[in-house]
Amino acid sequence: GAVVSQHPSRVICKSGTSVKIECRSLDFQATTMFWYRQFPKQSLMLMATSNEGSKATYEQGVEKDKFLINHASLTLSTLTVTSAHPEDSSFYICSARARYRDILAKNIQYFGAGTRLSVL
C-alpha cells in the first residue's frame, strides 16, 4: 500500500522557536498534500491544501505567516510552525493524495503517523 512518512514524530521546543515538519510519500507521487491539526479527543481540522509547485491554500482562520507550507516536489511537503507558542502545541498530521490512473485510488488520502508538538 501507499506509505506516507512524517518526521519528526515528536518535538519539544521552547517558545519563540520555529519547527519544521516533513511529510514524504515514499512509494508514490502525491499531487496534493494536506495538513491537519488535531487537539486531544477532537476531530482532524484541515489547515491547508498544498499542491506541488504552487502556493498552499489555507483554510479560514489559519495564519499563513504562522504556518508556512512548502511543497517542493511530488514527494515532499513541509510545514514550518514559526515562532511557536504554547497554544500551537498539538498533533499535526499530513496526508497525501496519490496520483494514480485509477480514480478510486486518486480519491484516497494516505496519512502520515503524525507529529506531536509541545511548546514550552
Add this chain to the structure above:
Amino acid sequence: QQPVQSPQAVILREGEDAVINCSSSKALYSVHWYRQKHGEAPVFLMILLKGGEQKGHDKISASFNEKKQQSSLYLTASQLSYSGTYFCGTEDMAGTYKYIFGTGTRLKVLA
C-alpha cells in the same frame, strides 16, 4: 461546516454490532471512513462515491444516502481490534479532493 457523527461514543462486547452515522449539512460527492487509534494516524477503511452505494470490507460495511446527505458505517460481530475513533471524511465537490472530517465516534470493544 463539520459533519456530525452519532453516537459520540459506544461500548460493545465482542461479537456485538454497531452503527455509526455521519450527517452533513451540505450535498456530498463522496464519503470516506477512517479509524484512528490513540496517538496514531487515521487508517483508511473505505470510500463511497455514488449515492446509495454500499461497500463492504470483511465485517465492516458502509452505505451512502446522497439524498439525505448521510452515510452509515456498519460494524458486525465486532472484534477487540475495532476499538478506536471512527471519522467520516466528506468531500462536497468533485475534484477538490478536500475532506472535512466529522466529529468522530469513539468505539470501545470489551472482551
